[in-house]
Amino acid sequence: MSTSTSKSPRVAVLADSDTRWKWGALTAHRLAPDGRLDGYLLRGRATPTDRQLREVGVPAASRTEVTTAEFLAAMARAPHDVVVLALVGGGVQAVLHGLARAWRGRDRRPVVVTGYVGVVYEKLTDGLLLRHGTDLVLANSRADAERFRAVYAGVGADPAAVVEVALPFLDGAPYRRRDPYTVVFAAQPSVPADRADRGYLLERLIRHARLHPDRRVLLKLRSRPGEHTTHVEESPYQKLVRGRATPDNLRLVYGHMGEVLDDADLLVTVSSTAALEGLHRGVPTAVLTDLGVREALGNHHFVGSGCLTSWDRLDAGEAPVPDAGWVARQGVPPATGPDPYEGARDRLAALLDGPGPGPLSPYYTARSAPGYLPGLLARHHLGPDGAPLDGAPRGDRAAGPVRQAVRRAARSAYRHGVQRVAPAVRRLGEL
CATH class of the missing domain: 3.40.50 (Rossmann fold)
Structure with missing residues (x-):
């Protein structure tokens, strides 16, 4: 219409x-x-x-x-x-x-x-x-x-x-079995936030790939080094994986989540919205409990979904079966349903x-x-009446090439500080 x-x-x-x-x-x-x-x-x-x-x-x-x-x-x-x-x-x-x-x-x-x-x-x-x-x-x-x-x-x-x-963004074709069987772990920039917890999840993903050499195992990353998304990522998986021995069937991938799900047989996450994308298509979806079911992780939202499980169960070949009533109530329409x-x-x-x-x-x-x-x-540089404060950039002050270059450099410096300097200083403080 x-x-x-x-x-x-x-x-x-x-x-x-x-x-x-x-x-x-x-x-x-x-x-x-x-x-x-x-x-x-x-x-x-x-x-x-x-x-x-x-x-x-x-x-x-x-x-x-x-x-x-x-x-x-x-x-x-x-x-x-x-x-x-x-x-x-x-x-x-x-x-x-x-x-x-x-x-x-x-x-x-x-x-x-x-x-x-x-x-x-x-x-x-x-x-x-x-x-x-x-x-x-x-x-x-x-x-x-x-x-x-x-x-x-x-x-x-x-x-x-x-x-x-x-x-x-709930779209895409309904799930059908792929060959080879493909496991996708949807990484999140701030869940979990702790470096040790992120290292644990990475080790379990590597272990799963070793236990199932016939499977293709993908670590789906949100952003490349130096990029930021909605949440600050202090310990990117790209950095954590350096120096670790990984099996040949494990790959790091970027790209559109929908395109990655096109080849997924099992989606694994802590609490990513990607879980809803997977459920919409009918892809078997696992929400991990390894680090607990906690509000800080966001996986408490999936209580009652049938998706909560652990790496041990996934390693044993189990796949969660979602509760249809929970899925419908949480705004996950079937792929062939009416337009919401x-x-x-x-x-x-x-x-x-x-x-x-x-x-x-x-x-x-x-x-x-x-x-x-x-x-x-x-x-947000606004006064009590909603007017821009003195000194706030105005719409008629277009940024030229030099100012744009300075902004890009400043953002890169900030991201470098968050991802490299801040964690190093924090570790020094723990000595």
Whole structure:
């Protein structure tokens, strides 16, 4: 269906990492399949590289790296119909206040959409209230939609913006047995965070490959050395594997997760959203309990799924059998099922074709949260009224080649410090 009866909508997506760009851009395509997509990448430590953007593989009519102030300036003059905020909660709240100021006095403003890039297993209330004020808050499952509405109703906020969908990257062909049998371990940048725990998981993966020489074993990595994603990765598996003897049937791979899953017979993870991708296709999916079932790991989300297991069981040839009821409730539609975005498109069409949404009204205001909101806005270089602070980069100050080179060098230095210097200093402190 077309989202609007009058014209193809123009959609802006603001994202602060490669993962959120993937979610935001795919969400835009799901909501407005015939629309024009303009991408804006928020400048920071996790700004995706060109390689990461190519790996995501979502086309856009344009892509621009911006600060918060530059994005607000662009939205004040660009004729977009929809704005998708693919940011952390604090970023969403800050941009909402900035947009409310930038669009003040306009007869009609764009529809603003936000949501979550994966499983919501921590900071539920905090994150939801920071996202309140958008026109659509996308929930990736029936369970999430119910939780979101309950939180909003419980604090006296309107829950009407919550719309049930599914993760936009759940696609691909249904599973069928491959040859050779292929095991994929989906690495995560910050789960587990401890170097020793990550080393343990790597050793168990190597051991599994040795125990099953007839299997192909793939370590699916999120980013190359020097790149960052949503979370800081202090101990990359690429670094941990150096100097270790590995069997010939074990390989490190990059690339689009969907393409890797095309050849997977068993997906293994601690708590990656990739587990939901595997379950959607019907790929046998294992969520590891070796390091415990803990909130800090995120694998507690999979309690009741039937997927919790250990390396010992996988080494013995066992494969988990998912619970169908849990899978359905957690927003994992079957690969041949109906489109879970139909309701969201209908809601968007009603906003675009009707009189339009009213003024933006974020949950937090200077009156309701005077000890919280000003500091949150200042972290994004905005004042209490949503205006860019003095010294914040403006939209008319385009970065030339020299400034761009300096930014790239600064980001590389930061990443080097996180991945090499900081761990070394921490180890010295433990001597």
